[in-house]
Amino acid sequence: MLVHLQGPWSPWFGRLTLGDIPYTNPVIIFAFLFTVVAGIALAVPVLYYRKLGYIFREWLCSVDHKKIGVMYIILGLVMMFRGFIDGMMIRTQQVTADGPHSPGFLSAQHGYLPPAHFDQIYSSHGTLMIIFAVGPILTGLGNIIVPLQIGARDMAFPRMNAISLWLSVSGAMLIMASLFIGDFSTAGWVGLIPLTELPYSPSVGVDYWMWALQISSIGTTLNAINIITTIIAMRAPGMRWDRLPIFTWTTLSTNIIGLTAFPILGVALALLGADRYLGTHFFTGGQGGNLMLYTDLFWIWGHPEVYFLVLPAFGIISEIIPTFSEKPLFGYTTMVAATFAIAGVAWAVWLHHFFTMGAGPWVNTFFSVATMLVGIPTGVKVFNWILTMYRGRITYTTPMLWSVSAILMLLIGGLTGIMLANPAINYTVHNSVFVIAHFHCMVLLIAFAIFAAIIYWFPKVFGFRLDEHSSKRFFIFFVLGTVTVFTAMFALGFMGETRRLDYLYDPQWLPLLIVEEIGIVFYCISVGYFFRMLYVSIRDRGRNQCGADPWGTARTLEFLTHSPVPFYNFAVTPHVNALDELAWRRANGHADTPPDHYEPVHMPNSSMIPVIIGVLSFGFGFGMVWRIWWMAGFSLLAIIALIILGSFMPDPGYTISPEEMREMEAQHRAPGIMADSHPPHPAAEERLV
Amino acid sequence: MSAPKSTAGGAVQLWEYQPKPHDPVSTKTLGFWLYMLSDALIFAGLFAAYGVLDQPMNAAGGPTAMQVVHPVAAFWQTLAVLTSVLAYSLATVALKAGSRAGVALGILAAMALGLVFLGLELNDFVTLFAMGATPERSGFLSVFFVLIASHGLHMAFGLLWMLVMLVQIMRFGFTTEVVTRLLSLRLFWQFQASVWVCVYVFVYLKGIVP
Amino acid sequence: MTDAHHHAATDPLAHPEVQQASAAAYISAYVLTVGLLGVGLFMTERHLVTPHSLIPVIAAFAIFLLVAQSLLFLGLDVSHSNIWKTVSLMLTVPLFILSIGLTVWMFHSLDHLVMSPEMPGMSLQPGTLQ
Ligand code: HEM
Numbered sequence A: 001m002l003v004h005l006q007g008p009w010s011p012w013f014g015r016l017t018l019g020d021i022p023y024t025n026p027v028i029i030f031a032f033l034f035t036v037v038a039g040i041a042l043a044v045p046v047l048y049y050r051k052l053g054y055i056f057r058e059w060l061c062s063v064d065h066k067k068i069g070v071m072y073i074i075l076g077l078v079m080m081f082r083g084f085i086d087g088m089m090i091r092t093q094q095v096t097a098d099g100p101h102s103p104g105f106l107s108a109q110h111g112y113l114p115p116a117h118f119d120q121i122y123s124s125h126g127t128l129m130i131i132f133a134v135g136p137i138l139t140g141l142g143n144i145i146v147p148l149q150i151g152a153r154d155m156a157f158p159r160m161n162a163i164s165l166w167l168s169v170s171g172a173m174l175i176m177a178s179l180f181i182g183d184f185s186t187a188g189w190v191g192l193i194p195l196t197e198l199p200y201s202p203s204v205g206v207d208y209w210m211w212a213l214q215i216s217s218i219g220t221t222l223n224a225i226n227i228i229t230t231i232i233a234m235r236a237p238g239m240r241w242d243r244l245p246i247f248t249w250t251t252l253s254t255n256i257i258g259l260t261a262f263p264i265l266g267v268a269l270a271l272l273g274a275d276r277y278l279g280t281h282f283f284t285g286g287q288g289g290n291l292m293l294y295t296d297l298f299w300i301w302g303h304p305e306v307y308f309l310v311l312p313a314f315g316i317i318s319e320i321i322p323t324f325s326e327k328p329l330f331g332y333t334t335m336v337a338a339t340f341a342i343a344g345v346a347w348a349v350w351l352h353h354f355f356t357m358g359a360g361p362w363v364n365t366f367f368s369v370a371t372m373l374v375g376i377p378t379g380v381k382v383f384n385w386i387l388t389m390y391r392g393r394i395t396y397t398t399p400m401l402w403s404v405s406a407i408l409m410l411l412i413g414g415l416t417g418i419m420l421a422n423p424a425i426n427y428t429v430h431n432s433v434f435v436i437a438h439f440h441c442m443v444l445l446i447a448f449a450i451f452a453a454i455i456y457w458f459p460k461v462f463g464f465r466l467d468e469h470s471s472k473r474f475f476i477f478f479v480l481g482t483v484t485v486f487t488a489m490f491a492l493g494f495m496g497e498t499r500r501l502d503y504l505y506d507p508q509w510l511p512l513l514i515v516e517e518i519g520i521v522f523y524c525i526s527v528g529y530f531f532r533m534l535y536v537s538i539r540d541r542g543r544n545q546c547g548a549d550p551w552g553t554a555r556t557l558e559f560l561t562h563s564p565v566p567f568y569n570f571a572v573t574p575h576v577n578a579l580d581e582l583a584w585r586r587a588n589g590h591a592d593t594p595p596d597h598y599e600p601v602h603m604p605n606s607s608m609i610p611v612i613i614g615v616l617s618f619g620f621g622f623g624m625v626w627r628i629w630w631m632a633g634f635s636l637l638a639i640i641a642l643i644i645l646g647s648f649m650p651d652p653g654y655t656i657s658p659e660e661m662r663e664m665e666a667q668h669r670a671p672g673i674m675a676d677s678h679p680p681h682p683a684a685e686e687r688l689v
Numbered sequence B: 001m002s003a004p005k006s007t008a009g010g011a012v013q014l015w016e017y018q019p020k021p022h023d024p025v026s027t028k029t030l031g032f033w034l035y036m037l038s039d040a041l042i043f044a045g046l047f048a049a050y051g052v053l054d055q056p057m058n059a060a061g062g063p064t065a066m067q068v069v070h071p072v073a074a075f076w077q078t079l080a081v082l083t084s085v086l087a088y089s090l091a092t093v094a095l096k097a098g099s100r101a102g103v104a105l106g107i108l109a110a111m112a113l114g115l116v117f118l119g120l121e122l123n124d125f126v127t128l129f130a131m132g133a134t135p136e137r138s139g140f141l142s143v144f145f146v147l148i149a150s151h152g153l154h155m156a157f158g159l160l161w162m163l164v165m166l167v168q169i170m171r172f173g174f175t176t177e178v179v180t181r182l183l184s185l186r187l188f189w190q191f192q193a194s195v196w197v198c199v200y201v202f203v204y205l206k207g208i209v210p
Numbered sequence C: 001m002t003d004a005h006h007h008a009a010t011d012p013l014a015h016p017e018v019q020q021a022s023a024a025a026y027i028s029a030y031v032l033t034v035g036l037l038g039v040g041l042f043m044t045e046r047h048l049v050t051p052h053s054l055i056p057v058i059a060a061f062a063i064f065l066l067v068a069q070s071l072l073f074l075g076l077d078v079s080h081s082n083i084w085k086t087v088s089l090m091l092t093v094p095l096f097i098l099s100i101g102l103t104v105w106m107f108h109s110l111d112h113l114v115m116s117p118e119m120p121g122m123s124l125q126p127g128t129l130q
């Protein structure tokens, strides 16, 4: 059954030999040095301040939804940074490799990247950005905010929550490993078939891509189960469905997609894996395989996936605009209905990614009309946001600036999407960079919302505000970069530039490529301001401390408890009286009314199992990639054994007594408390498992 | 929508000092049920693939469904899996009465029948392999084997889980955790029967329709 | 969730999901399933109906059985402990139908257009087992 591979194989190391480490490639050496330096820069302070134990116990083993959320976001930001560097390299290659007379550097004939290397870079760019940057950041935000917004103490399954995180991390680590050991897929983030089949991609690149996606998507599915159950079963008393904050609604709808769409990706990848490992013929050219079946399965997931990403972004915008317009959201009910309409229709449009397959006029018409229908609920949302701002008392804080620009991006992205949804137009621009520009408007709108959310909720989690001065500059340069790059890209799409070119044959494209490169310069400046924002804010954190509601006009429950949020979230479960509970309390003079006494609170213990499962799943992935069977088999068995073992050791949790709670609450109400100044509860058992 | 809701006494209630406890059993079985739904979509993907690859073209000159399925023989498998589910279900009737012996007996019967099912399936596979009908032969056979083996893999996991539950019943008795797991396992096991109904009808029965 | 452990003292066997077990429902679901699949087998083996109408008939059997199993074996209903299971199932069923139905439809249409048997190389006859 096992496919016989060309090349060396040994029982201990599988396909791995020393020659697989690309130590001769200058670009990769540079990346390696960069990673090592960054790693040392992180490790030294940790070791110097003897924080290793603290990080292990309080973070890696944590089952606290807020810490898990923060780790998701850190993972996402790091991956986004790497994805950004990939993007920069792609742009720079294209601008230097335009026209037959373009120069070649390093070992490339044109530009500075040889084709195989360039292909790996755009493949990892897409995979990282969509799966490992934007996805985890949004998941992290949902993790942090949703339980707070519904007045819960934690997720429904705290330990499984940690497992989800560590599965995502281990997927991301597989992609990082591919940078230095072996190579990465050259077949795009979508896994262009039949290029991903063994005869055309005999190296481990596709396997890295496949297993990284597979492992992290299991994490996503588990997280979806957790969030949906949490929202259904853990709401505070009085949190009726018609009072559910809009971000929670969008997170719910998005996770319904997560729950149902990701298994189909799993099937697509598993069948591809069967072709590559077992020699089956699902997607091969000959022997009765069907290439388009892969494309079909991939996009059954792929289209819902893009809505999986955009819906929480809509939720974020819907939270921020009312806060800074000092008005309730216009059309709450229609907003919820529109959210679910979008999620529902997202399931019947996937063929618009391959109209050119030629399934015939009826099929194409059906999917074209269905795709255009998405425009209706999306339009409803845009109008609701605008009407929320209308006659509001608007303050242009940075979250608000990001949100308003996100609406504009949505407009451009949405309208070009509708153009693409017309098969007649699609046949001419499909596979051109026009498509790239379309979906970058969309994913950048998500990025805008993410930055808005990070700045909006950062003070909630850490207790101090981010520096407005540099964050505004970060915003301005990021938007400038976006507009510059993608306006030019739309035009290049019309001029016939196709996607994924390492060498561009038409010298007439050069001026616009240079414009795009200028946009990249703006992006680089904005990244500089991002780091400056972090630096200045942390440096001045004492000055920027904030109370429960850092903005003064927030409307939802998460701003009722202290900033930073204590590990037990709410000392006493709030009773919800209205939609926008905090705004209601403020209006009725209850915003600062504390509970008059405390009751015992039960909390879960930390656990080592999730992070170990993460490490083992990396081992499994790595073993499969290199066909080191003992490693893959051992890791898999160990995971199963751990889960069974864990089921024999139920977590008794621990209890916070009313007296302890009173003490901790009194501390919180005193000014000047920083994030790490409330150590874990003394009664928390030191036991980890 | 923002009208204040007053408690009976007329005063506004801001805090819930003794919230009604969350139902631990239903929360977990709901979570597990959601997992089952996502698992169901794995089978949706596989059945979609089967629908596409079940064409004469995809047999690539090799055997078609007509030549590899034997619905009469597979009816024994159907009987085995359904009776196994019945046995497990009757174990939960014993659970209601709190009878450890009854539950253990039901689970043991379910396991035995599950093993019979897997044995029959394995036997079928071996026969087909011997005839040269292997997954590598054609696109159709690839999807045929992978679809059925995916179901079989689920069955095998169910058996492992039952084994664990037998130990836990003996060790812990009917604690909340154990009961919750027994209920979840019932969803899982029942789900295998439902998938098998689809496999039997759309692969085996449909396979011999000319 | 975590608060749950406090209340573990309440008897889990009294939980409605345990109490809803019913031998009568299970046995009738079993008899129904075995019976209907048996009838389906008989109809198919004996070619009682034309192949054209047979497939819709056995498909209807399958759907009927899935519904019957959900109601009788799983006891799905709108009671407090089951309502969300029922709702989530109702939301998932359309996705099932969409993903399988639209896939089969688009490939059927595609094959019809690009793989007609008149085209060269398209008339592969199914072979026999070696
Ligand atoms: C009104 C809403 C939308 C419409 C009508 C629409 C339409 C389309 C169409 C027709 C294509 C296929 C183009 C082609 O390959 O020929 C496409 C591609 C794409 N869209 Fe959209 N879209 C919409 C919203 C979104 C959103 C919200 C996102 C992301 C969050 C998104 C992300 C993408 C991506 C990633 C691709 C390209 C995938 C690839 O081939 O690599 N779209 N869109």
Ligand SMILES: [Cu+2]
Pocket (backbone or CB within 6 Å): A302, A303, A306, A349, A350, A352, A353
């Ligand atoms: Cu799409």
